[in-house]
Amino acid sequence: MTKAELVSAIADKAGLNRAQAREALDAFIASVSTSLKAGEEVRLVGFGSFVPVRRAAGTARNPRTGEKVRTPPSKTCRFRVGDSLKSTLNA
Secondary structure, three states: OOHHHHHHHHHHHHOOOHHHHHHHHHHHHHHHHHHHHOOOOEEEOOOEEEEEEEEOOEEEEOOOOOOEEEEOOEEEEEEEEOHHHHHHHOO
């Protein structure tokens, strides 16, 4: 599903027009991004949790040359599936 398809689905299910659905989705994404950047976990009960994670510096290997490359520390996000979503997927 693309972002445009998601906006259409939100508009249909919530009875909104596409512009309102796009604004709502953009606001959701911005809010989650801001919270994760601040190091806060975002929990959506029954759906799942977005958890900020720090990756330590390390080394990687260039598959073409075999040369080792140093990777800097970085931040990323993990998603933990909630029980309700997990049971829906496995039904």
